[in-house]
Amino acid sequence: MTNRIKLNLQFIGIFFLIGAFQIAAQQPSPTPILYSEKTLEELKRLQTAALQSDYAYRQTAYLSNNIGARLTGSKQAERAVEYVADEMRKLGLAVRLQKLTVPHWVRGEEKGELVEFAGMAPGTTQKIVLTALGGSIATPADGLIGEIIVVGSFDELERLGRKNVEGKIVLFNNKFDRQMAEAGFGGAAYGQATAYRGGAAIAAARLGAIAALVRSAGGSQNRLAHTGAMRYDNNVTKIPAAAVSFEDAETIAYLAKMGAVKIKLLLTPQTLPDTTSYNVIADLRGSEKTDEIVIVSGHLDSWDLGTGALDDATGVAVSMQVPFLLNQLKIKPKRTIRVIAYMNEENGLVGGRTYAAEEDANISKHFAAIESDLGASHPLGFNFAGKPEALAFLAPLSNVLRSQGAGLSQIQSGVGADIGPLTQRGVPSFAPWFNQQTYFNYHHTAADTFDKVNPKELAEVGSVMAVLAYGLANLERDLPR
Amino acid sequence: MTNRIKLNLQFIGIFFLIGAFQIAAQQPSPTPILYSEKTLEELKRLQTAALQSDYAYRQTAYLSNNIGARLTGSKQAERAVEYVADEMRKLGLAVRLQKLTVPHWVRGEEKGELVEFAGMAPGTTQKIVLTALGGSIATPADGLIGEIIVVGSFDELERLGRKNVEGKIVLFNNKFDRQMAEAGFGGAAYGQATAYRGGAAIAAARLGAIAALVRSAGGSQNRLAHTGAMRYDNNVTKIPAAAVSFEDAETIAYLAKMGAVKIKLLLTPQTLPDTTSYNVIADLRGSEKTDEIVIVSGHLDSWDLGTGALDDATGVAVSMQVPFLLNQLKIKPKRTIRVIAYMNEENGLVGGRTYAAEEDANISKHFAAIESDLGASHPLGFNFAGKPEALAFLAPLSNVLRSQGAGLSQIQSGVGADIGPLTQRGVPSFAPWFNQQTYFNYHHTAADTFDKVNPKELAEVGSVMAVLAYGLANLERDLPR
DSSP, rough: SSSSOOGGGGGGSSSSSSHHHHHHTTTSSSOOOSSOOHHHHHHHHHHHHHHHHHHHHHHHHIIIIIOOOOTTSSSSHHHHHHHHHHHHHTTTTTEEEEEEEEEEEEEEOEEEEEETTTOOOTTOOOOEEEEOOTTTTOOOOOOOOEEEEEEHHHHHHHOHHHHTTTTEEEEEEEOOOOHHTTTHHHHHHHHHHHHHHHHHHHHHHTOOEEEEEEEEESSSOOSOOOOOOOOOOOTSSSOOEEOOOOOHHHHHHHTTTOOOOEEEEEOOOEEEEEEEEEEEEEEEOOOEEEEEEEEEEEOOOOOSSSIIIIIIIIIHHHHHHHHHHHHHHHHSSSSEEEEEEEEEETOOOHHHHHHHHHHHHGGGGGGEEEEEEEEOOOOOEEESSSSSSEEEEEEHHHHHHHHGGGGGGEOOOOTTTHHHHHHHHHOOOOEEEEOOHHHHHHSTTTTTOOGGHHHHHHHHHHHHHHHHHHHHHSSSSSSOO | OOHHHHGGGGGGGGSOOOHHHHHTTTTTSOOOOOSSHHHHHHHHHHHHHHOOOHHHHHHHHHHEEEEEEETTTTTHHHHHHHHHHHHHHTOOOEEEEEEEOOOOOOOOOOOEEEEEOTTTTOOOOOOEEEEOBOOOOOOOOEEEEEEEEESSHHHHHHOOHHHTTTEEEEEEEOOOOOOHHTOOOHHHHHHHHHHHHHHHHHHHHHTSSEEEEEOOSSSOOOSSSEEEEOOTTSSSSOOEEEEEEEHHHHHHHHHHHTTEEEEEEEEEEEHHHHHEEEEEEEEEESSSSSEEEEEEEEEEOOOSOOIIIIIIHHHHHHHHHHHHHHHHOOOOOEEEEEEESSSSSTTTTTHHHHHHHGGGGGGGEEEEEEESSSSSSSSEEEEEEEGGHHHHHHHHHHHHHHHHTEEEEEOOOOOOOOHHHHHHHOOOOOEEEESSSHHHTTTTTOOOGGGGGGGHHHHHHHHHHHHHHHHHHSSSOOOOO
């Protein structure tokens, strides 16, 4: 192992950088230092401390269990803002609350029951497990009844046309690709499914449907409905929209082949007037380049069915842990490390957008932004959104992370919703790169609860966050951007 | 392979009988024939037909999807009685409905929310997923509020004593042994957990508790509460009893370490007057020993949270499939094969008890009884309750089943709840022997739905039922009993 890490610009590319780094390290040359010897030694200590710390685990527990679900606009979300701000002040950070005007949607009662289908016992109904999609309007107060038309895709709906759809309820039975998820690419499977969750109400209403149902956009096969954001178009009639569980989608599809299936659907969500909430912004001031900022972040709001443990108490907690560990080790970053607990990632992205807009004039001082928002399973390394040339600067960090099995890196166009507006403005952006085999089995369901967090894996995520953050804060050169 | 299967009484024992059979087959002797050459050939054809048939799968689908949950006393249970009787009549069987006086418990509303706990956001509550245990009384109409005392065992509760328990709500946080289940012994893990489900209300009320909660007696870690029967003692005050999900048990236990945890509990189940229901009994008359009976059975009732697909539509369906396959192959059993779809296995066992009691004078004519009531995963062979000496008579059947990986057999004291009263009266009793790794993840929860049934594995179960039933019906000798 060489003591000084050199940059060899010949070996930059979009591939796993460990290899590139190793080759570079074998070719001593007078290129500038990337990380000082002291920084490299501190990174190893930081990594060790992170892998041994339970700080993030305890913070995740508190956010999930003591505060609970934190939907934007809720009292729990406000409590979480206060809590994180207090915890950051305890660490001696300079804390400010960034005021936001956020949407305030509240879930009400939700009930589905099949009231007509082949073979039913007279006088009975069959319960359907469903949940309103975030932002949905309500049904009439006593519910609505309609025949369900099952389609596999937007195209299939179009082919049916208005004559077959008008006055009915459309079920988009697009299947979440569990095989893709089980291969580790849960995010890709999720991406495919969300097109239906997002667009169902508009597509169905265009053809005169009275409500839209979607098969849950997740991998759960445990009778859990999967909520999430949906869209309306001001030029198209707004209709109520809900997700049915995997099982109920299967049952409805089965019954619909045998004859008419009618559902009674009751949803009573409300969209209340916009309200005030906050991003929590906490700075650990840099010792040399104080005005340059490395963001570590997650989002504080969650959906309301579970307790938002994986999505995204863990992301906030591993971000909070970065200054905690630096304090513990009594080491100071050269650039300022800014912890941000964003508000309203789930149903509006007001926090991320507002932060980037208000910092617009100061974007060049945002050296890098990191967000963790894909759970807390074993990290393989990190994803990077930015100039491919920058990856070579990061190879030494991958090398540190390699000992914990997190030595990979790859380029992605976007790495986190909240930091997306910064990415778009050219800020080099990062996220832990996770194995996503199980995340989407819990994500946005009632089962996103604290017990799903594996303390050892969370510590590994905490280490990736800390090593990335401190490494970037102490990088001796500017990242290409 | 010998053409005639001989009985060698030297090689009887409580071990896997394949070995014993092979040794016996190698030692020709003038002992009597167990199965005729024709029967053995028919068994092979029956097995092949069973492995190819989708009859049981379609019947499971109908019972689960078209009829739905079939709690005793419900209209769905009555519809299921009619349906199975009709299907058996279609096959030409002699059908009778055996009248039963059954309990009629109905689930009502159920709601749990923590109203006091450490760190809570003022003015909020935290939702607790729970479900009333079968037979529970209701809470007051507006619910009850109490502090939760968490104990791991009955002993721990006793040690706390009345002074710590009176006026409070006890949570029995006994953990379902998932490792045991994942090793294939789900039934054993379940047995350990049901002591708490059954006895919680009595133990808690004895010390003055106002309600009892149990951690779910199953392997689900998907925010599903697990219902099932519980007991009251007429000499102890009856208090409401519910199961909380794995996750909620974990959350409550975590919070209880930090301070008082209070829950508002609302349960509105009702125990209605006993009502009338039926066992469906359908006979395929034997061609030679018509008065001797081989029962194939499952139970028609189910819990009400899911649709009772695994528990136990599959058991009924594979039983119905036995005469279907015999008709299809145009082969006739020597003894009568009796399909029984029992009612009220889940919360009273009235069907099983009544059948055995009414047949008390005719028990000697019950040659054997088979029940399938542990799901429909890959069968390893069969379990047997009866005289160990009888196992040697069954080795040729194991040998047939061996080609599908179901060649094992073992002695158990009981093999099925409904046929238990027959077992106790000396009727040789059988059940498919299942791998139980996943069954208790769904059992008695909302996720016991049709999609959990693997058609290939169900066909394997159907084959075990058919081979056992036809083999026993045509066994040339009497089984030791």
